[in-house]
Amino acid sequence: MKPKHPSQAGTFESSDVIVLIEPLEIGSGRKIEIESIVKLQYGDNLKNVVNEMLDQYVLTDIHIILKDKGALEPVVKARLETAILRSIDRQNQ
Amino acid sequence: MLYIPGNNPAMLQQGGVYGADSLLLDLEDAVALNQKDAARILLRNLMQSIDFYDAEVCVRINHLSTPFGLADLEAIVPLQPHAIRYPKTESAEELMALIQIIERIEDEHNLPHDQMEVHAMIETALGVQNVFSIAGCSPRVGALTIGGQDLTADMNIVYTPDGAGIDFARKRIVMAAKAWKIDVIDTVFPDINDEEGLIKETEYAKKIGFTGKAVINPRQIDVIHEVYTPTDEEIRKAYKIVKEFLVNREAGIGVFAIDGKMIDAPVVARAQYILDLANVTVEI
Amino acid sequence: MKNALGREIPEYIEGIGKLEPFEGAWAKLSKGWMDEPTIPAPNKATLPHQSKLCDSLQEAIEKANPKNGMTITFHHHLRDGDIILVMAMNILHDMGIRDITLAASSLNDCHDPILPFIQDKTITKIWSSGIRGKLGRAISRGAMDLPVIIHSHGGRVRAIHTGRIQPDIAIIAASAADCEGNATGSHGKSAFGSIGYAVIDARYAKHVIVVTDNLVPYPCIPLSITQNFIDTVVVVDSIGDTSKIASGTTRITNSPMDLRIAKLAADAIEYSGYFEQGFSFQVGAGGASLAVAKFIREKMKKQQIKGSFMLGGVTSYCVDMLEEGLFETIFDVQSFDAAVSKSLFNNRRHIEIPAALYANPFNCGCMTNKLDIVVLGALEVDVDFNVNVITGSEGNIRGASGGHSDTASGANLTVVVCPSFRGRIPIIKNSVHTIVTPGESVHVIVTERGICVNPLYKHLEENFRKAGLKVVDIHDLKKEVDGITGISRKLKFTDKIVGLVEYRDGTIIDVIYELEEK
Numbered sequence: 001m002k003p004k005h006p007s008q009a010g011t012f013e014s015s016d017v018i019v020l021i022e023p024l025e026i027g028s029g030r031k032i033e034i035e036s037i038v039k040l041q042y043g044d045n046l047k048n049v050v051n052e053m054l055d056q057y058v059l060t061d062i063h064i065i066l067k068d069k070g071a072l073e074p075v076v077k078a079r080l081e082t083a084i085l086r087s088i089d090r091q092n093q
Numbered sequence: 094m095l096y097i098p099g100n101n102p103a104m105l106q107q108g109g110v111y112g113a114d115s116l117l118l119d120l121e122d123a124v125a126l127n128q129k130d131a132a133r134i135l136l137r138n139l140m141q142s143i144d145f146y147d148a149e150v151c152v153r154i155n156h157l158s159t160p161f162g163l164a165d166l167e168a169i170v171p172l173q174p175h176a177i178r179y180p181k182t183e184s185a186e187e188l189m190a191l192i193q194i195i196e197r198i199e200d201e202h203n204l205p206h207d208q209m210e211v212h213a214m215i216e217t218a219l220g221v222q223n224v225f226s227i228a229g230c231s232p233r234v235g236a237l238t239i240g241g242q243d244l245t246a247d248m249n250i251v252y253t254p255d256g257a258g259i260d261f262a263r264k265r266i267v268m269a270a271k272a273w274k275i276d277v278i279d280t281v282f283p284d285i286n287d288e289e290g291l292i293k294e295t296e297y298a299k300k301i302g303f304t305g306k307a308v309i310n311p312r313q314i315d316v317i318h319e320v321y322t323p324t325d326e327e328i329r330k331a332y333k334i335v336k337e338f339l340v341n342r343e344a345g346i347g348v349f350a351i352d353g354k355m356i357d358a359p360v361v362a363r364a365q366y367i368l369d370l371a372n373v374t375v376e377i
Numbered sequence: 378m379k380n381a382l383g384r385e386i387p388e389y390i391e392g393i394g395k396l397e398p399f400e401g402a403w404a405k406l407s408k409g410w411m412d413e414p415t416i417p418a419p420n421k422a423t424l425p426h427q428s429k430l431c432d433s434l435q436e437a438i439e440k441a442n443p444k445n446g447m448t449i450t451f452h453h454h455l456r457d458g459d460i461i462l463v464m465a466m467n468i469l470h471d472m473g474i475r476d477i478t479l480a481a482s483s484l485n486d487c488h489d490p491i492l493p494f495i496q497d498k499t500i501t502k503i504w505s506s507g508i509r510g511k512l513g514r515a516i517s518r519g520a521m522d523l524p525v526i527i528h529s530h531g532g533r534v535r536a537i538h539t540g541r542i543q544p545d546i547a548i549i550a551a552s553a554a555d556c557e558g559n560a561t562g563s564h565g566k567s568a569f570g571s572i573g574y575a576v577i578d579a580r581y582a583k584h585v586i587v588v589t590d591n592l593v594p595y596p597c598i599p600l601s602i603t604q605n606f607i608d609t610v611v612v613v614d615s616i617g618d619t620s621k622i623a624s625g626t627t628r629i630t631n632s633p634m635d636l637r638i639a640k641l642a643a644d645a646i647e648y649s650g651y652f653e654q655g656f657s658f659q660v661g662a663g664g665a666s667l668a669v670a671k672f673i674r675e676k677m678k679k680q681q682i683k684g685s686f687m688l689g690g691v692t693s694y695c696v697d698m699l700e701e702g703l704f705e706t707i708f709d710v711q712s713f714d715a716a717v718s719k720s721l722f723n724n725r726r727h728i729e730i731p732a733a734l735y736a737n738p739f740n741c742g743c744m745t746n747k748l749d750i751v752v753l754g755a756l757e758v759d760v761d762f763n764v765n766v767i768t769g770s771e772g773n774i775r776g777a778s779g780g781h782s783d784t785a786s787g788a789n790l791t792v793v794v795c796p797s798f799r800g801r802i803p804i805i806k807n808s809v810h811t812i813v814t815p816g817e818s819v820h821v822i823v824t825e826r827g828i829c830v831n832p833l834y835k836h837l838e839e840n841f842r843k844a845g846l847k848v849v850d851i852h853d854l855k856k857e858v859d860g861i862t863g864i865s866r867k868l869k870f871t872d873k874i875v876g877l878v879e880y881r882d883g884t885i886i887d888v889i890y891e892l893e894e895k
Contacts, residue, residue, distance in 0.1 A: 009131050014800060015103035038801050040771055040894060041865035070800025073863050074138035075102040082131040091130040106861070110825040111637055143861070311633035315640065 001058045002026070004089055009082035010071075017071040019083040022063040029061065030054060036068035049073060053080040057088075094151070094278055094307045095314060098123035100132035102139070109145035111311035112318070116145060119153045120165050121180050129161045137168045149175035151212060156180055157191060166191075170198040176210035176235055181243065183219040185230035192231050209233075212278075216240030217247040221262045224269040237270045238307065239263060241280030254290060256297070267302040279303040285310040295320040323367045331364035335375045338364075343377070382763065382812055386885045387874065392502070392523045396877070399886040402786050402818045406882065411739040413883070416540035419583045421608070429610045430556055434461075434588060437609045438468050438546070441584035446476045447545040450582060452575035453483035453507075454550075454562055454711060458621030461550040461588050461613075463490045470499045478502040480542045482533060482574040482732075483777055486510035487621070495520050504542050506530055507767070507777020516875055517773045519891040524874045525774070527767055527813075530710070531736025531743060531783040532881040534577045538739070539883070547582030549575045549607075550616040554589035555597035558607025562712075563599060563722040563729070565591035567616050569623050570691070570712020570721050572601045576731035579606040590616045599722070601729055626693035626716045627662060634796055634825055635665040641847070642794050642823040643672030646750055648844035649821075649837055651790045654682055656749040658704070659689040659784055662713045665794040669752045670694050677703050688744055689735070689751075689780055691727075696720040699727060708744055710735040710780075736783035738881045745780070745787030753781055755795040755822075757809045760851050762816030762831045764793055765809035767878060770802040772868045772892045774876055778813045782881050785818040790837075797824040797858045802865065805855045810868075812887040813878055826854060869893035 003023040010018040017036075024031065034046050050064060064083075071079070085091045095113035097104050099120040108116050118140070124132040140150065152174050154165035169177065177195065182188055188211065196206050211233045215224050221244070228237055241259050245252040256263070263279070270277035279298035282291045295306050295317050306317050323331070333351060338361045341349045348357050368375065380386050380398035389395050405411075431437040443449075449469070451462045462481060467490075469477060477500050481488075484503075489511040494500045496515075503525040508516060516525055528536055536542045551572065552565035562572040567590055579585050585607050592612045630636065642665070646652050652673075660670045671694070677684065684704040687695045691709045693716035699707050700720075707727045712718055720727045736745045745751075756776055757765040764785075769775040785791040795804050804824070820837060822829040827849035830838040841848050869892075876889030 011100075013101070013103060015106065038770075038865070040868060042801060042863065044866060045863055070802070071102060072106055072142075072801060072861060074142040075106075075135065078135040078138040079131070082134050085130065085134075107634060107825065111633065144857070312631075312636060 001088065003059065003062055003084070003087035005087060007083050007086035009086060010079035012067070012069065014069045015071055015075065017066055017068040017076050017079050019079045020065040021083045021087045023087070024061040024063050026061050030059075031063040033065045034068065035066065036070075038068070038070050045073070046076065049076050050080065053077060053084065057084050059084065094305055095311060096123065096281065096307060096309050099136045100124050100128050102135060105136070105139045106143055109143065109148050111314055113148055113308070113311070113314050114305065115149035115151055115175065117151050117153055117178060117307065120161070121153045121155050129155065133161070133165055133168050137172065140172050140174065151176040151178050153178040153180060153214070157194075163194070166194055166198060170195055170209070171202045171204070173204060173209050176212045178212040178214055178238070180214045180240070181216050181220065182213040182227055183217055184223050185226040188213055188227055188230050188234065192233055206233075210235030212236040212238060214238050214240050215262070215266050216243035218244070221265055224266050225272065228269045228273045228275060234273070234275060236276035236278060237266050238278040239266050239280045242283075256294065263298075263303075264301055271302060276304045277302065279306040281307045281309050282313065283309065285312060288316060291316050292320060321370070323371050327367055328371045328373060331367040332373060332375060334361060334364040335368060336377060339375060339377045380885065382815060382886065384812065384887045386888060390524065390874070390877075393526070393877070397884045399815070399880050399884040402815050405884065406738055411535075411539070413539040415538045416543075418581050428556065429558055429607065431609050431611045434464060434586075434611050434613060435468050437586045437588075437611045438465065438472070440609055441546045441586060443469055443472065443474045443546060445474060446478075447474070448478040448480055448543055450542070450544040450547045450578045451481040452549060452572065452578065453481060453485065454569045454572055454574065455567070455617045455622045456569070457485045457487045458617035458619060458623075459485065459487055459550065460615065460617045461548060462488055465548050466491045466494055466499070470494050475499055476501045478504065480504040480544060482530070483507040483779070484509065484512060488512060492520075504528060504533070504536070506533060506779050508774050509776070513774035517768070517889070517892050519871070519873055519875055521875065524877045524888070526877045526879055527778050528879045529736065529778045529782045529881045530574065530732050530780045531738050531745065532879055532883065533574075534733045534737040535739050535881070535883060536879070537577050537581050538737075541883070544578055544582035545584065547575070547578035547585045549579060549585065549587050549602060551587055551589045551602065552616065553591045553593050553597050554587050554610055555593055555595040555604075556610060557595060557604035558585070558587045558610050559595075559597040559600050559602065559604045560587045560589065560607075561597060561599050561601040563601065563718050565589075567591070567619050567622055568715065568718040570718040571709040571729045573710035573730055573735060574732045575602060577733055579603075584608050586611060588613055588616060590614060599729070623712065623715045623718060625714060627667065627714050629671045629694065630664050630668050632664065635668050637825045638665040638794050638796065638823055639668030640672055641825070641828060642669045642752060642792050643676065644844070644846055645792060645821055645823055645828050645841060646673060646790065647676055648840050648846060649750075649790050650840055651749045652676070652682065655685045656682070657685045657747060658687050659748055659751040659788070660695075661752065661754050662690050662692050663754055666752050666754050667692060667694060669792075669794065670698070674698055674703060688748060689784065691717050693717055696727070699724070708735070736780055736881070738783070738786070743783075743787070745783045748784060748788040750790045750792065751784040751788040752792045752794060753785065753814075755793050755804070757804055757806055758793060758795060758822050759806045759809040759816070760855055761808070762819040762822060762851070763809050763812045764814040764816075764819060765811045766813045767876075768811040768889060770799075772810065772870065774889060778878065782814040782818070785814045786881065791818060791820050793819055793822045795822070795824060797826050797854060798862050801862050803855075803858045803862045805851065805858055807855070811878060811889055815880070815886065822851065824854065826857065829854060
């Protein structure tokens, strides 16, 4: 699958995360950037969650940025899913 | 009953700790139109992972006439919260249509039809006039609630702290709920800094028959519990009545007197209700 | 060697000396005496009618004859508004004095500007009850060769009596002083209230400088600091930023989470068995801790309970309770807002006390020993009820020991209040990163998810359950919270020790290692 256009989900509030998505040329691979106030403790976890979610939607060529203010894992997953669905125009299904 | 905006992770993840009897996780008015999808997904995830302890979890979905209502149901019904709350309910037919969709989704997920309740929110003049048939349209209707702000808007009047404009609606909704023996929850008190006003309004709601009150800030919970909790004096009196009743029943006596006042079945029932609220059991 | 809590403590550190491992909260006290002798305070003499006034802080410091390797002390009653410490260190640096031991009763964010003096070895050793800001960050990353020594407020007095800290120069900022050095913090434009922590510095430093921005006609009363210990007096334009020293009154938090925790804590106190006529009480100034006072105040009024004294760091909220007659007396070692200074100055039932009387473990009974109930905060707690108030979740030194372990050791009921997780970081650990207060002196930990009772104090659990309060086993709570937050990755440290945490009796309760991640 390929994102149709850039998208965004989440807020800058504490315990939330902003997810930004940009489509990349086919063959570019995944470019993942993570900023987090708990990067020391949860940086690896965040990266795993992103990759799992991208695998689930079979997204390979994508630029994804997380700005995390200490969101719990189910919150991170929700924001990722929202951003992905928005990028493929499926948010109201 | 504590309102929590459906797109606010910080508040949702702590929803269960404030000691509210029930939580209203809101996908409707508390969520901006362009964030409905985000809130729906967030709520779905958090409802599966967060322990809300003893609180009953209710979800207010968007009206089916919006582009979001059906998607909300598809996402939330499979999680079987305590109740789905339907906003701006105006007729029994409309609520039956909602329940049909809910049951279609439940069938798809092999879920029973008798677990999750439906709560009707009455917040238009038409809803108030139809409230009796709304409350009785299905055994799944477990509670009625009144939405004060929307109702006054619908009536083209200004919402005033004395509640004058919605007084008739309050009492009519309470009466419909009592007729069908279901719960009835009063509207929110919007000024979180006015504790005295909150106490006054809650006392009034209790007096006219509401079984609970909605709050928009956790700080309001203890105040409402305080009003609804029977006083020691009330509990003592109720205990005496129920105990005397049980003793007299053993002896085959139905009606008796305490301190010169006649005690009959309704008085005993009311006393028992107070003891239930206070978690007190009577032994003889 | 391992101490009684299983922490590995070095026996000796070059430049600091022999270390004694922590044996237990009351192990050393139970002897009834202190093995280390008290060193004599310096003897001084002056002729009658000499002037102590200096034209500048520079002149006063020059008169004090500063030397390489000396120890200089400051007090932290000006909190984050203090400008005197940085001013003095700048002067010493410019004079080329090196290898200084800085013994400030606490260090705040406002002291960040001395960081370069650590890097250039002007300052080579630090004693303090707390370190924050950039200073804490840098020290946690190995900025100093010698570990800093974190003491409690009571422990600092003991360390000065025993000569572990030997102040050469003490600089005492005061909001009012006279030409002889009688000084106070209770009035003047920069009023900060009690000056209780500085009293021991005045008594023991070889040279004592009083700095004020408000020279009053002789005599300056109250005699919080007395002239018989003061060498010189300096008048400056300002001793600090008054908006940060103390302003207005302290408000109770609006945060629903803090209020929830406070409500549960107040309920626990009510049913603990210690909430009774004549009880004594101490609460912190922050968030949930202070909010407990709000609920206790309501309960006292409702049940017509009158307390004996309030102790410690004092907020306007305590003053209100004194004025309402809910307590007989306030003993004030540190004041948190402007309203407190006024009360301290005007109300004879509001009494300024020195740190020694407040919390020094080695005397015939400090006031913390007389406490019934204390409510304290925490950065981390663990399943053994140990409390960390010094290092943050990211491993940085960023807090203060303060009176935490002093009051916990003294109180009949020590209540620690904290959220079960902050942001995504769990606060309940298997083992806290740094122990400041030992678990045996903590009775209950209250989070928004219920009350955890230390198994050493079983009787409390029974009281709480009977009252229908939500009691949770701390191990179960930890599991629950880990389930919410996910397990965090362990931080990495080198084997270099950057901090020693001294228990109030002088033993070492824990060490802090250098963070590997810079």
